Every structure is written in C-alpha cells, then in structure tokens.
Amino acid sequence: MTTESSRLTIAQLAELAGVSTATVSKVVNGRSEVSSETRAAVEELIRRHGYRRQRRRSTPTALVELVFHALEGEYPVEITKGVAQVAREHDLTVGLSDLRRDRAAADAWLEGVLRRRPSGVIAVFSGLTEPQHEQLARAEIPLVLLDPAGAPARNIPSVGAGNWNGGLTATRHLLELGHRRIAIITGPDSALSSRARLDGYRTALDMAGVPVDPELIGQGDFFIERGLAESHRMLRLPDRPTAIFATNDGQAIGAYHAAHQLGLRIPDDLSVVGFDDLPTVRWAIPPLTTIRQPFAEMAAAATSMLLTLSQGEPLSQSRVELATELIVRESTAPPNPPAP
Numbered sequence: 045m046t047t048e049s050s051r052l053t054i055a056q057l058a059e060l061a062g063v064s065t066a067t068v069s070k071v072v073n074g075r076s077e078v079s080s081e082t083r084a085a086v087e088e089l090i091r092r093h094g095y096r097r098q099r100r101r102s103t104p105t106a107l108v109e110l111v112f113h114a115l116e117g118e119y120p121v122e123i124t125k126g127v128a129q130v131a132r133e134h135d136l137t138v139g140l141s142d143l144r145r146d147r148a149a150a151d152a153w154l155e156g157v158l159r160r161r162p163s164g165v166i167a168v169f170s171g172l173t174e175p176q177h178e179q180l181a182r183a184e185i186p187l188v189l190l191d192p193a194g195a196p197a198r199n200i201p202s203v204g205a206g207n208w209n210g211g212l213t214a215t216r217h218l219l220e221l222g223h224r225r226i227a228i229i230t231g232p233d234s235a236l237s238s239r240a241r242l243d244g245y246r247t248a249l250d251m252a253g254v255p256v257d258p259e260l261i262g263q264g265d266f267f268i269e270r271g272l273a274e275s276h277r278m279l280r281l282p283d284r285p286t287a288i289f290a291t292n293d294g295q296a297i298g299a300y301h302a303a304h305q306l307g308l309r310i311p312d313d314l315s316v317v318g319f320d321d322l323p324t325v326r327w328a329i330p331p332l333t334t335i336r337q338p339f340a341e342m343a344a345a346a347t348s349m350l351l352t353l354s355q356g357e358p359l360s361q362s363r364v365e366l367a368t369e370l371i372v373r374e375s376t377a378p379p380n381p382p383a384p
Contacts, residue, residue, distance in 0.1 A: 051093060051094035051095055052089070052093045052094065052095060053095075054068045054069055054072065054095075057086060057089050057090065057093070057095065060089055060093075061082070061085050061086050061089055063082060063086070067082060067086070068086055071083050071086040071087065071090075072086075072090075072095060072182055087175070087178070090182075095182065104161050104162060104163045104164075104185075104354060105160055105161055105162050105163065106135060106136050106137060106163065107136060107137045107138075107139055107160060107162040107163060108127060108131050108136050108137070108138050108139070108162060108163055108164060108165075108166060108347060108350065109139050109141065109157055109160070109162045109164070109165040109166070110123070110124060110127055110138055110139065110140050110141070110165075110166050110168065111140075111141040111142075111143060111153065111165060111166070111167050111168065111170055111172075112140070112141070112142055112143070112168045112169065112170060113142075113143055113168070113169050113170045113193070114142060114143075115140065115142040117294065117322075118322040118323060118324060119169075119320070119322065119339070120140075120168070122322065122323075122339035122340060122343075123168055123190065123191075123339055123342075123343045124138065124140065124343070125339075125340055125343070126339060126340035126341065126342065126343025126344045126347070127166060127343045127344070127346070127347045129340070129343075129344060130343075130344045130347035130348055130351070131347060134351060136163060139160075139162065141153050141156075143170060150172070150173075150176065154176055154179060154180075157180070157185065158179070158183050158185075161183070161185065162185065163186070163350070163351070163354040164185060164186035164187065164188065164350040164351070164353060164354050165180060165185060165186070165187045165188075165350075166187075166188050166189075166190050166343075166346050166347065166350060167187065167188075167189050167190065167192075168190045168191060169190070169191045169192070169193050169235075170189075170192075170193065172187075174197075177197065177200060186350055186353035186354050187200060187201075188200075188201045188202065188203065188346045188347075188349050188350045188353070189201070189202040189203070189346075190202070190203050190204075190342060190343060190346040191203070191204055191205070191237065191342065192204065192236065193234060193235050193236065193237075194234065194235075194236055195236055196363075198362075199362075200362075201349050201353070201359055201362045201363070202362070202363055202364070203342050203343075203345045203346040203349070203363075203364045203365075203366070204237070204342070204363075204364075204365050204366075205237075205337045205338065205342060205365065205366050205367075205368050206365055206366070206367050206368045207236075207237045207240035207241050207244070207368070208240040208241070208243055208244040208247075209244060209367070209368060210241060210244060210319060210335040210337075210368035211240065211241035211242065211243065211244025211245045211247075211248070211289075211291070211319075211335075212244035212245070212247055212248045213244070213335060213368070213370045214241075214244075214245070214289045214317045214319065214335050214370065215228075215244065215245045215248035215249060215289055216248045216252075217317065217333070217370055217372070217376065218287045218289065218315060218317060218376065219248060219249075219252045219254070221287075221315065221376060221377065221378045221379070222378045222379055223286050223287040223315060223378075223379050224254055224286075224379075225257075225260065225283065225284070225285040225286045225287070225379075226245075226249070226254075226260065226285060226286075226287045226288075226289060227260040227261070227262060227275075227278045227285035227287065227288045227289070228242065228245045228260065228261055228262065228288070228289045228290075228291065229262040229263075229264040229270070229271050229274045229275065229288065229289070229290045229291060229295045229298075229299070230242050230261065230262065230263055230264050230291055231264055231265065231266045231291050231292060232264075232265050232266065233263075235266070238264075238266075238291055241291045241319065242261075242291070245289060259278070259281060260278060260285055262274030262275070262277065262278055264290070264291065264292075264295050266291075266292045266294060266295065267294055267295070267298075268294045268295065268297050268298045268301075269298065270295060270298065271290055271294060271295025271296065271297065271298020271299055271302075272298035272299070272301050272302050273298075274295075274298075275288060275298055275299040275301075275302035275303070276302045276305070276306070279302055279303065279306055279308065279314070280306075285314075286313075286314065286315065286379040286380075287314065287315040287316070287317070287376070287379070288314065288315070288316050288317070289317045289319075290316065290317065290318050290319065291319050292318065292319050292320050293318040293319065293320040293321070293322045293325050293332065293334055295318070296316050296317070296318030296319075296325070296332055296334065296375075297318075297325075297328065297332075299314075299316050300316065300328060300332075303316075310330060310375050311330065311374065311375050311376050311377035312377070312380055313380060315333075315375060315376040315377055315379070316332065316333070316375045316376070317332075317333050317334060317335070317375070317376060318332050318333070318334035318335070319334060319335040319337070320334060320335070320336075320337050320339075321334045321335065321336035321337065321371050326373065328375070330373065330374035330375050331373035331374050331375065332373055332375045333370075333371065333372050333373045333374070333375045333376040334370075334371050334373075335368050335369070335370055335371070336368060336369045336370075336371050337368055338366050338367075338368075338369075341366055342366055345364050345366070346364075349364070
C-alpha cells in the first residue's frame, strides 16, 4: 500500500519515466500536449507509486463549473436554476459547458477547468471518463455527479432521483384506472435512469398479474422524435395500447403528436404519462400527467455537497436520492371501452 511518505515527486516520476519534469507536470495537470504513450506510462507510475504534491495548490476561483452532456430543452434550465440559487448564497459564479458527446470538446473543456481552478465541478447526466475523473482529483478539484448517466464510482459523490419508484408509480396509476395494454417508451439503454424506470414498469405489471408484452416496449432516446416514432408504431398494432408511459416529458409530447396524427383523443382514446414535470407540460392540451423530478432540489443538494468538499470537509453521505412524485393532470382516464 502506498503511503504519503512513499509517494513520488514530479522529479522522481520524471526520472523513472525517462522524460522531463515539464512533461510529467503536464500529465499531472491534465494538459493535452503529451503523446498518448507517454501519458499512459506516467499515469501508470502515478497509480503504482502515488504522487506527492510539493506545495499547496492556488486558492480556487469563486466559480462552480456546471457541465451538461448537451444544452438542449428545459432540463438544463431547471438544473441551472437550482445550482444558481445556492451559488448566489455563497457569492459564487456558475459557468456552463456543453460536451455534446464530443471527445475533443471534452478534452478542451477539461483543460479550461484545470486553468480556471474552480471551487468544483458538477457533471449533469454526463459520462466523464475515468481518466478525466483522475485528472480532476489530482488537481484537487472536487466533482459531484448529478443525475448520472451510469453507475457512479464508489468514491465519486452523486445526486439522483427515485427513478425505479417513479416508473412503478406511473404504471400503477394507469393500472388503477383500469388499463391493461400499457406501453412504455424507454430512454437509452446506457442511461441508468432509463433502466430503473423500465424496471419499475415491469414490476408494477408483474404485481398486478399483467404479462409484459415485448411489442409494447418502445426503445426511446429521451427525444421528442423518437417518442413520436415509437408511439406511431405501437398505436398501429392490431391490439393497440390504451395507455403510454413515456419515460420523459419530451417523448410524451411525441406520443401526443402521434395520437393527433392517427385521430386519437387524449385521454378518451389514449392515456399518456410522462416523467420529469418540466414547466411547459402543464400547458399541453390536455395538461400532462407526469412523474415530477425535483430538479431544483437535486441541483441544490449537489451544489451544497460540492461546497462542503471544496472546504475540505467530509460528506455525511456520498449518494443522495430524492423522491419522485406523481402529478395527476388531464391526460389520463379509464380506458374506453373499459378493459375486460
């Protein structure tokens, strides 16, 4: 086991790797002007022997870096509001970044973060790589994951919502109204939240003794267009669904458009439930029944955790999961005709 006293300095790492101290410094600080082979060799030495910082890093900037996988739709706006509320209380500025699932953009973003030295980073529904996590850790820049796309590493704090329970609650609501042909439009398989919502859906059907029909499981991606396409497919089945649970509000709007194009009325001919409770869905016609994610509260919790870490204090818990809630509006009703 590597101890503090046995960890190596930059000079010692450079000697072992056969490179200059400037090169090792670039690797330690996440700079990009190093070949992949040299970077891998230096990082392997750091993993094996550890690295002893020779002086304390400079005082962090009064800045919270908020990075999204994509700045699209209402979701980033709601998250940013929650972060900004806590940041204002502590005289911090919020910086926004958009990785757009682009490796080059992610590398450029990370270099900028290392230069700016913020108080910390909040990554939203964003799959930062393990090397990126390590670079932030070596630079002593705290990281908190918000609504993480995948299962977070044990040493990285995260905040999420009760996705499984939300899927269970949405499906139970439709079952209690009398629906038995209940379709679901999932999110991407890679998203932990999507898989949890699907599992909640399956559990609700199983507990009600309703078989899961594979034809009623639509593969979505959390975008309106996919919700429209999958709803069209399922609503054209000979034994079409009487209800659709869309695992986010965008795909629920896609289901609305598909119903309209096929001459079906909501909720008379088709009930629809979404997931998120974004502000505009209450103005849909009819207003959308959905599962509320407490975005502002989630964002505020992630920011508070980040500030605790930036002050060098331990967290009372590394994983926070906030409850979801069913918001019943006018897009759900008993099936017509009633299910046998």
